[in-house]
Amino acid sequence: MSRHLHKVVFPVAGLGTRFLPATKVVAKEMLPVLDRPLIQYAVDEAVEAGADTLVFVTNRYKHAIADYFDAAYELEQKLAEAGKTDLLEIVRSVLPAHVRCVFVTQPEARGLGHAVMCAAPVIGDEPFGVILPDDLIRTPHAGALKQMAELAAVRGCGVVAVEEVPRAQTHKYGIVDAEPISERAARLRYVVEKPRPEEAPSNLAIVGRYVLPGRVFELLRTTAPGSGGEIQLTDAIEALLHEREVLAYRFEGTRFDCGTKAGLVRATLALAREDPELAPLVGAAASG
Numbered sequence: 001m002s003r004h005l006h007k008v009v010f011p012v013a014g015l016g017t018r019f020l021p022a023t024k025v026v027a028k029e030m031l032p033v034l035d036r037p038l039i040q041y042a043v044d045e046a047v048e049a050g051a052d053t054l055v056f057v058t059n060r061y062k063h064a065i066a067d068y069f070d071a072a073y074e075l076e077q078k079l080a081e082a083g084k085t086d087l088l089e090i091v092r093s094v095l096p097a098h099v100r101c102v103f104v105t106q107p108e109a110r111g112l113g114h115a116v117m118c119a120a121p122v123i124g125d126e127p128f129g130v131i132l133p134d135d136l137i138r139t140p141h142a143g144a145l146k147q148m149a150e151l152a153a154v155r156g157c158g159v160v161a162v163e164e165v166p167r168a169q170t171h172k173y174g175i176v177d178a179e180p181i182s183e184r185a186a187r188l189r190y191v192v193e194k195p196r197p198e199e200a201p202s203n204l205a206i207v208g209r210y211v212l213p214g215r216v217f218e219l220l221r222t223t224a225p226g227s228g229g230e231i232q233l234t235d236a237i238e239a240l241l242h243e244r245e246v247l248a249y250r251f252e253g254t255r256f257d258c259g260t261k262a263g264l265v266r267a268t269l270a271l272a273r274e275d276p277e278l279a280p281l282v283g284a285a286a287s288g
């Protein structure tokens, strides 16, 4: 079986209310960490995992994402004429030539599961990846989705990324009950969306990376609205694991929840520390 995931879905149709008022006009996924928008980190991770078809599930206010990945002829021509080849390369490298983007709209924000279902006509029946761009994951070696795609290909199963969270925060996540099969992987027994800490089966939370079979679309179609009145991807995964193996995978790397102000600041500081020009500044800010 191929170790490459050809298609990756980016559900980016949420309202981004935690970043109002900026998100009145700027899509959350276009907020930058240093000089690159969140969506760029997500796309790079998908391409590294083998993706050649990127499916963005957007809403009618998010034209900026399509514009960002489109060629910018006038800008490119000006940079070329001015001999600014470094900048030209930066502008052109947002998307490798072999990768195509497909945009589908989610007419109403009816939840993550509903957003993923909107991608069904483009994905068909093959395994696919899902990346939530506001979970920015930095890894020392292979990207998180690549690690998961390899595991999914070897075992022919679905894989969801998980991370330990403080017990007091289980009500913010899908929480798993899973039986360990290796150092990083565990077989899912049960998943539940946003349980109260006292009801949570563990403190292992699903975070924004998934490798799923096309079958999940049929399960989503029959998933009733759950927590918050939204169609939950977690509920369809719970149905899926009764049919076939789904693994919870503790990826190697650090996740920054850039859907929150604190997470976006942490990601910015972490990446600045990796940059020789910015690192001294961050050190000064931290001590001052």
Ligand code: UTP
Residues within 6 Å of the ligand: 011, 012, 013, 014, 015, 016, 017, 018, 019, 028, 057, 106, 108, 109, 110, 111, 112, 114, 115, 132, 133, 134, 259
């Ligand atoms: P969030 O729960 O972070 O919601 O969605 P949000 O709307 O983006 O942000 P807040 O909470 O209002 O600040 C998790 C992911 O699911 C997508 C979001 O775009 C984000 O990537 N999503 C959520 C959709 O695409 N459609 C939906 O109906 C809901």
